[in-house]
Amino acid sequence: MLKKYIKTILSFILTVVYLVSACGSIEGPEIWLYAGVICLSLIGYACLSFYYDTKK
């Protein structure tokens, strides 16, 4: 059985990759601006998720 945290990390990496690829398909000033905001939000989500899981 794959540990839940490994699955979460894999899903997180995958989501960032796909969101960055989606940023590539639009016209914008700086792709890294989108990528930065998205990554920070996802890191925030992952941290909160781990926090609540360990608290249980």
Next chain:
Amino acid sequence: MREILKSKARRIELMMALFLFILEGIIYLTFRSTELNMFRLYGRYDWVDSLRIYGESYSDLLPYWTKYSLPDGLWLFSYLLLIDAIWNRFDRSSFIWYLLMPAVAFGSELLQFVMKESFTPWNTGTYDTMDVVCYTFAVVFIVMIYIFKFRIREKLATNAEKIY
């Protein structure tokens, strides 16, 4: 990671996802405007120029939606396949990952529909019903695959019970 690759169904999902993701990228690089952000990264390569020259001769033959909507559906479907390969189950821990990208996809279309004009100073795209149709198909296909896998799992469990 080894466990993901061990299951045949997961291996098929991984390969399908990779293929669809590459296909989506090729459609974008071949037929779409060079103003897109991805061309900052790939625009300098000769093979992209060759691809675009090659694609020009076929551009008129392909329907509009295969160039402008299909890649979006392939992108979403490929993501959902990978998430399904990782989690294998829609439950309390995994639902956020299953729902995140469909929410981004449908949400962006909804915003484009509501705002009519771009909601940022630069062009982030325009609403297209075919985009929504392609996203919907991606979700429907992943639900079908999920149900199919679920039924096989149930059947295997029943067979195992019969044996013991």
